[in-house]
């Protein structure tokens with residue numbers, strides 16, 4: 074691991090020591106197995122996502138990171154061949170049997186790898202979800218737009234062009250617009266599947282800074298290929314390998330003194 078990341082981890086362990094204390098669990102995964110048809114992709118996953126924390130999921134390609142995060146809001150069910158066993162409990166209720174998909178996804182929102190704005194104006198992108206939920210009053214929609222765009226740290230850049238095409242924004246701005254669109258639902262949890270992998274370093278840094286702001290109000294789960302990103306922005310890190318959760322602990326522990334040799338080999342770049 075490079076010097077900057079090591080120093081960051083040492084500093085954060087000291088200055089943010091209060092975050093190491095336990096926070097309430099928002100999502101509990103208990104004995105989760107998942108199959109695509111006959112092929113098992115996740116094995117007995119057990120982990121808790123805690124409130125107002127950033128939980129990073131890391132691991133080599135094909136280890137099950139995306140599969141796991143897409144299961145948390147049941148996006149995975151878009152694939153008809155998927156079968157699951159075990160439980161995921163969100164706020165005390167089983168997501169598979171005690172939530173409708175609509176209710177769950179309103180509370181557990183998702184941001185994808187590639188920014189995917191709708192071919193509409195910036196304003197219409199943000200109000201799309203609220204309108205589907207029946208909100209019609211212009212004043213209320215205007216408030217949602219400003220609040221969501223401010224929350225995604227893009228208001229100042231777009232406030233004078235709200236009715237212009239979202240495709241006119243840069244990739245990094247489009248990704249922050251997509252985060253604003255998620256915030257418009259007022260979710261509690263935001264899932265992010267490699268949200269910066271299509272972005273340049275400056276846009277990536279802005280999204281990382283935004284994630285740090287968002288975690289004061291939201292609970293965030295992020296899949297990332299970038300271990301330095303996980304080290305910089307997350308409180309806890311889960312290391313997956315071949316569909317199994319190998320180790321889940323405080324990020325500072327995972328990157329400085331992991332328990333499992335396989336975690337150590339991965340975070341030190343020996344494979345992956």
Ligand SMILES: Nc1ncnc2c1ncn2[C@@H]1O[C@H](COP(=O)(O)OP(=O)(O)OP(=O)(O)O)[C@@H](O)[C@H]1O
Nearest residue numbers: 109112114132133134135136137138139140141152
């Ligand atoms: N739609 C699918 N149908 C069948 N198998 C799939 C499907 N999607 C993923 N898999 C398999 O499930 C396993 C986990 O894949 P997944 O995409 O979750 O891994 P990942 O860790 O997110 O990988 P990457 O970092 O490359 O995105 C892999 O073996 C993959 O081939």
